[in-house]
Amino acid sequence: MGTYSGFTEETTKHLLLDAGAFFKNFDIETDTYESALASGKLIGATKDGGEFQAKPELRQIQVDGVKGAAMGLDVVDSWNVYIKANVLEIKKETIVSALCTASVDTESKEDYDIITAKNEISLSNYIDNITWIGTLSGTEKPVIIQVENTIDTEGLTLATKDKDQAVITMTFEGRYSMKNLDRPPFKILYPKNPAAANEPGTVNESDTY
Numbered sequence: 104m105g106t107y108s109g110f111t112e113e114t115t116k117h118l119l120l121d122a123g124a125f126f127k128n129f130d131i132e133t134d135t136y137e138s139a140l141a142s143g144k145l146i147g148a149t150k151d152g153g154e155f156q157a158k159p160e161l162r163q164i165q166v167d168g169v170k171g172a173a174m175g176l177d178v179v180d181s182w183n184v185y186i187k188a189n190v191l192e193i194k195k196e197t198i199v200s201a202l203c204t205a206s207v208d209t210e211s212k213e214d215y216d217i218i219t220a221k222n223e224i225s226l227s228n229y230i231d232n233i234t235w236i237g238t239l240s241g242t243e244k245p246v247i248i249q250v251e252n253t254i255d256t257e258g259l260t261l262a263t264k265d266k267d268q269a270v271i272t273m274t275f276e277g278r279y280s281m282k283n284l285d286r287p288p289f290k291i292l293y294p295k296n297p298a299a300a301n302e303p304g305t306v307n308e309s310d311t312y
Contacts, residue, residue, distance in 0.1 A: 116241025
């Protein structure tokens with residue numbers, strides 16, 4: 104009996120490797136991995152990586168005489184889009200981003216910044232984007248996933264214990280732009296030619312939106 108497998112010579116060129124890195128307000132037109140690091144857009148080191156989901160909520164239109172789900176009768180009622188990062192590096196900016204309505208008092212205490220939150224969400228609390236950059240085998244070009252107009256819907260949970268490090272799980276949900284209600288709030292940039300070499304983390308003009 105022969106062996107049947109999906110493994111081919113192309114397989115090794117299309118593997119998404121390792122945990123990647125998460126950035127805040129990454130500009131896909133101008134930023135590179137290196138420039139985003141230098142400008143402080145990196146959210147921080149992670150533990151156990153993260154997760155991305157873009158899931159449509161479908162509804163089947165009911166028609167008399169159709170005894171089950173039929174092609175052409177599906178409509179998209181909504182999209183559930185989020186990007187999750189398990190952040191190991193606990194910075195002030197991380198806490199502020201997790202507390203979606205946070206503000207920082209830098210004046211009251213000489214040795215401390217005071218982080219508080221409010222009960223209302225304003226447009227300024229939304230983050231332009233959270234972007235994940237990861238390694239695709241077979242190319243120096245990264246895969247880039249960007250969730251737009253985000254807000255952390257899970258808040259801040261900080262658990263500590265002996266012989267371990269605290270991790271903040273940040274779940275950023277995407278929101279539709281008021282200027283474009285026809286496009287769900289995410290982009291996935293996938294290299295056109297996985298065999299082509301490129302500088303690590305560079306987004307070519309032809310790859311941008």
